[in-house]
Amino acid sequence: MCLAVPARVVRxxxxxxxxELGGLTREANIILVPSxxxxxxxxxxxxxxxxxxxxxxxxxxxxxxxxxxxxxxERVEA
Amino acid sequence: MRxxxxxxxxxxxxxxxxxxxQWSGPPVQIMEVCGTHTVAIFxxxxxxxxxxxxxxxxxxGCPVCVTPNVEIxxxxxxxxxxxxxxxxxxxMMRVPGSYSSLAEAKxxxxxxxxxxSAIEALExxxxxxxxxxxxxxxxxxxxAPTTAASILEAERLGLKNFYFLSAHKVVPxxxxxxxxxxxxxxxxxxxxxxxxxxxxxxxxxxxPRDYGIPCVIAGxxxxxxxxxxxxxxxxxxxxxxxxAIQYRRAVRPEGxxxxxxxxxxxxxxxxxxxxxxxxxxxxxxxxxLGMERFAIEQRFEIKVRPARQAAACRxxxxxxxxxxxxxxxxxGTACTPEHPVGPCMVSSEGTCAAWFLYSAGGRIGGAxxxxxxxx
Numbered sequence: 001m002c003l004a005v006p007a008r009v010v011r012x013x014x015x016x017x018x019x020e021l022g023g024l025t026r027e028a029n030i031i032l033v034p035s036x037x038x039x040x041x042x043x044x045x046x047x048x049x050x051x052x053x054x055x056x057x058x059x060x061x062x063x064x065x066x067x068x069x070x071x072x073x074e075r076v077e078a
Numbered sequence: 079m080r081x082x083x084x085x086x087x088x089x090x091x092x093x094x095x096x097x098x099x100q101w102s103g104p105p106v107q108i109m110e111v112c113g114t115h116t117v118a119i120f121x122x123x124x125x126x127x128x129x130x131x132x133x134x135x136x137x138x139g140c141p142v143c144v145t146p147n148v149e150i151x152x153x154x155x156x157x158x159x160x161x162x163x164x165x166x167x168x169x170m171m172r173v174p175g176s177y178s179s180l181a182e183a184k185x186x187x188x189x190x191x192x193x194x195s196a197i198e199a200l201e202x203x204x205x206x207x208x209x210x211x212x213x214x215x216x217x218x219x220x221x222a223p224t225t226a227a228s229i230l231e232a233e234r235l236g237l238k239n240f241y242f243l244s245a246h247k248v249v250p251x252x253x254x255x256x257x258x259x260x261x262x263x264x265x266x267x268x269x270x271x272x273x274x275x276x277x278x279x280x281x282x283x284x285x286p287r288d289y290g291i292p293c294v295i296a297g298x299x300x301x302x303x304x305x306x307x308x309x310x311x312x313x314x315x316x317x318x319x320x321x322a323i324q325y326r327r328a329v330r331p332e333g334x335x336x337x338x339x340x341x342x343x344x345x346x347x348x349x350x351x352x353x354x355x356x357x358x359x360x361x362x363x364x365x366x367l368g369m370e371r372f373a374i375e376q377r378f379e380i381k382v383r384p385a386r387q388a389a390a391c392r393x394x395x396x397x398x399x400x401x402x403x404x405x406x407x408x409x410g411t412a413c414t415p416e417h418p419v420g421p422c423m424v425s426s427e428g429t430c431a432a433w434f435l436y437s438a439g440g441r442i443g444g445a446x447x448x449x450x451x452x453x
Binding site: 002003004006029031032033034041043045046047048050051053054055057058059060061062065066068069072 | 079080081082084085089090093094096097112113114115139167194195196197198217218220221223224227270271272273275276298301305324326327328329334336337340427
């Protein structure tokens, strides 16, 4: 029940939005994410967007992890 | 950036697994609180990547599993009333109550409708003005804001035939109850990712502060969970305890203010009974001040026979992390997904269901299953 999936907002009409995930489009209620904009990714849970996803944070997490991979490889080679 | 595949990259998974494999400290037991984490750990085979000194325990974070029998008995009684349509999320349908389940009741003619979204319950009330629609609200803080939003909309529309029966619970008090019982040694928590998108990180701060235990809020992809484990291990190595957010793309320290506002407007906190953990103060939500008109108990009396538990079912201990599914004598024999005895086997996020589905009917191989059972 903690299931929520990332989906991209493709249309906004007041409280209702259309979001796209895995090639499918679904309706989502965006009343809980008032600052959402077209093109944003949100977490979809039981027909509602419960949070917007922060792309910059996602990229930063991945960059730090990539650095860790590099350091690990250097240690192995050393 | 599509937010899923990037967090499943094999190179990152291997690097993180290698890092964890190098853990040279004492054995650690990390509890993943949330049922969705339990399933993700199984689905991605993460246990097999961990060294024996790093053990994962499943916690009580399955709202379906922790709903006590008496709540299910009540909604079955309501659904039997011809004036009522009972709207429920699908995962409650097959959960056994004391005597029956919603699915069985529906098969016998009770008006039970499965909904995917809280908004559908509203629409049902609009479409059936001559019936009372009772929305059975199960779920933690991930779901409660959505049901709160639907109740606020019902208020705005002036709906007279929409009612709500709350079985909502909140997670941090259950974590506190587990720690206070001291039944199981917990060296770190993987905190629920989506609950935390709503509540943020502050509600967990009492755990490092009062118990010295590290907490990491994790996402649900393999990279997320493994990174969270490395963050816990780093804190243990440095004898440091705090609440850290691994799932930074989705969780902000302050959570989601709009969602929190909706919950505060509609609900108030109350003491609640959790299957397996008993009565936990301040761990439930019920309709708050000004929302009484939506309370079904005001309109219809709910009569139930005394609640009873299935003998030999060890869901309670499993939810507390003090027993793993193979330790239950019913697991895989009398209790399977096809004919479940307890909710841990029914729910898509139940610990027993996850063990059963992902470990070949309960046999994960000789010694490890025996050890798990003896835990």
